[in-house]
Amino acid sequence: MEKNFSHITVRGVNKVFKSSDREVVALKDINLEIPQGQFVCLLGPSGCGKSTLLNAIAGFSPPSSGEITADSRIVTGPGPERGMVFQEYALFPWMTVEKNIAFGLEIKGMSQGEINQTVAKLLDMLSLSDFRHRFPKDLSGGMRQRVAIARVLALDSPIMLMDEPFGALDALTRRNLQDELLRIWAELKKTIIFVTHSIEEAIYMADRIVVMTYRPGTVKRDIMVDLPRLRDPSAAEFNALKRELGMLVMEEQQRHHNDEMRMAAVD
Numbered sequence: 570m571e572k573n574f575s576h577i578t579v580r581g582v583n584k585v586f587k588s589s590d591r592e593v594v595a596l597k598d599i600n601l602e603i604p605q606g607q608f609v610c611l612l613g614p615s616g617c618g619k620s621t622l623l624n625a626i627a628g629f630s631p632p633s634s635g636e637i638t639a640d641s642r643i644v645t646g647p648g649p650e651r652g653m654v655f656q657e658y659a660l661f662p663w664m665t666v667e668k669n670i671a672f673g674l675e676i677k678g679m680s681q682g683e684i685n686q687t688v689a690k691l692l693d694m695l696s697l698s699d700f701r702h703r704f705p706k707d708l709s710g711g712m713r714q715r716v717a718i719a720r721v722l723a724l725d726s727p728i729m730l731m732d733e734p735f736g737a738l739d740a741l742t743r744r745n746l747q748d749e750l751l752r753i754w755a756e757l758k759k760t761i762i763f764v765t766h767s768i769e770e771a772i773y774m775a776d777r778i779v780v781m782t783y784r785p786g787t788v789k790r791d792i793m794v795d796l797p798r799l800r801d802p803s804a805a806e807f808n809a810l811k812r813e814l815g816m817l818v819m820e821e822q823q824r825h826h827n828d829e830m831r832m833a834a835v836d
């Protein structure tokens with residue numbers, strides 16, 4: 570039997586949303602092979618299907634047709650090998666930071682000793698130790714997102730799916746967390762699929778950038794980024810790639826705009 574070396578495969582995936590008066594082809598014939606340990610950014614303007622694709626890989630919303638595998642198993646729903654980090658933190662407001670991180674481990678039935686050890690390691694890794702007894706409402710956006718990342722890391726999933734995780738943060742906090750995530754990724758060798766509509770963020774973070782088209786969502790360009798890390802956003806190569814990607818994204822942004830104008834004329 571042929572061995573599957575890709576950590577995630579997406580084969581011939583289509584997704585159509587149907588309502589009484591219209592049909593939206595959110596994904597059309599998406600094919601991706603993602604090896605273990607790769608950091609992939611899905612890039613494109615609003616509405617090009619980035620979240621739809623991520624949710625299909627997460628198993629939250631199955632494709633209309635096609636097949637997705639993770640760890641060589643067909644995805645039919647959420648699974649422990651895939652952890653998800655959302656833009657909106659998704660923390661339990663009634664639990665402290667350490668309880669939020671411990672929650673998934675308690676569900677898994679881990680012993681209290683092991684839980685304490687894992688939580689302490691993650692608090693340290695994400696510089697949260699001084700905040701362990703705080704509730705989410707008493708944390709900044711950046712700190713909350715650190716807790717959200719720690720929660721997913723606690724489950725030790727080899728695959729992390731991240732939907733605009735830093736989209737709501739100010740520029741400085743965002744860069745800080747980007748650096749933390751790169752450090753954790755290098756240390757723990759996770760496979761990461763990271764949705765963003767920031768071109769700079771994609772170039773700063775990714776091994777590979779998949780640029781998507783607006784309606785139907787297809788793969789417009791699949792680019793390997795081989796700039797040395799840590800990347801310097803002021804470097805000439807960084808900016809050359811930024812210009813190239815800017816053109817690609819702008820074309821899709823324009824299609825989005827034209828579509829909205831057409832819809833407004835019909836309504």
Ligand SMILES: Nc1ncnc2c1ncn2[C@@H]1O[C@H](COP(=O)(O)OP(=O)(O)OP(=O)(O)O)[C@@H](O)[C@H]1O
Nearest residue numbers: 586593595614615616617618619620621622766784
């Ligand atoms: N539940 C749904 N029902 C109907 N249409 C949907 C649904 N979810 C998404 N869509 C449509 O599918 C297309 C892709 O949406 P999706 O949210 O995946 O795009 P995106 O690239 O993630 O955008 P954003 O950056 O704004 O989150 C859009 O045209 C959207 O309107």
